[in-house]
């Protein structure tokens with residue numbers, strides 16, 4: 001079967017850093033075209049990555065019949081409209097996180113994909129890293145007892161007013177940029193949907209975006225997520241899965257470099273000095289390449305990507321409720337999505 005031909009919307013940093021190298025290496029995938037609001041930027045990126053076609057508008061790329069799959073790494077406010085346009089043009093779409101900021105937007109996208117008979121997925125590359133699969137297998141096999149808590153921290157410092165993360169009108173802020181990882185992570189490991197959330201935000205007075213956000217969620221079955229994310233604090237990523245009989249700690253839960261093994265510690269809690277601790281390592285992998293290959297397989301086999309419609313809906317419903325809770329200063333219920341997390 002022919003390779004799937006990918007078209008890239010925009011000249012995003014994440015495309016340059018991670019997805020274009022991954023797509024060049026991915027089995028069953030080839031780079032076909034890239035589009036920018038400025039054709040010279042598209043041409044420059046096309047030269048850098050040997051992409052045969054460059055367009056000066058997103059619409060021109062979507063109209064190219066050679067393109068099978070669209071990768072959408074535009075700013076957050078363009079995820080839904082451009083994904084809908086791409087589906088209407090008959091393309092499959094891998095869209096950057098967070099795909100949708102509201103449940104109603106998520107419903108529009110998943111319904112459009114179903115109607116068009118096309119695959120749509122939210123680009124949580126983390127789900128494709130073997131360390132996540134391994135950790136979930138340990139949780140399901142009871143290695144740490146009953147999973148009670150998921151605790152996540154994701155922080156960096158970016159004060160650039162021109163950065164997409166610091167522009168409220170285009171979907172900036174810490175909750176949407178990195179809080180979405182905490183939400184998706186907890187749904188992945190609990191394998192269920194949260195019922196209610198609370199959220200505290202510190203808003204940057206100049207940008208109007210949340211620069212320090214702490215959230216909590218209560219899951220069906222009693223498990224709890226707690227997380228802190230920040231766009232203006234030290235660089236850190238942490239994830240702990242707390243069980244009744246032990247816990248799991250990830251060295252690099254979200255952005256483990258492709259040339260480094262991913263290390264996990266599983267601790268029985270025998271003492272506080274690591275006496276019950278075993279260290280495990282997964283060999284180095286490019287999680288972005290695995291994401292592209294998995295998506296390509298989903299297209300070929302006409303089945304959902306592991307990040308299913310249920311995940312798109314569940315993530316959006318939770319983010320929407322967290323944003324609401326930050327305003328109301330109350331616990332907010334999650335609107336039912338009628339789907340289940342996980343694959």
Ligand SMILES: NC(=O)c1ccc[n+]([C@@H]2O[C@H](COP(=O)([O-])OP(=O)(O)OC[C@H]3O[C@@H](n4cnc5c(N)ncnc54)[C@H](OP(=O)(O)O)[C@@H]3O)[C@@H](O)[C@H]2O)c1
Nearest residue numbers: 010011012013014036037041073074075076096097098164
């Ligand atoms: N999965 C991951 O690991 C990961 C990591 C980082 C970011 N992301 C996600 O990827 C998306 C892009 O993030 P990024 O940091 O790569 O952003 P970025 O470097 O600023 O790129 C965004 C691109 O969108 C296009 N664009 C269209 N309208 C725009 C507007 N009003 N303002 C700015 N750019 C606009 C621009 O391309 P043209 O002007 O050339 O058309 C720009 O290059 C976000 O949704 C983010 O959450 C994911």
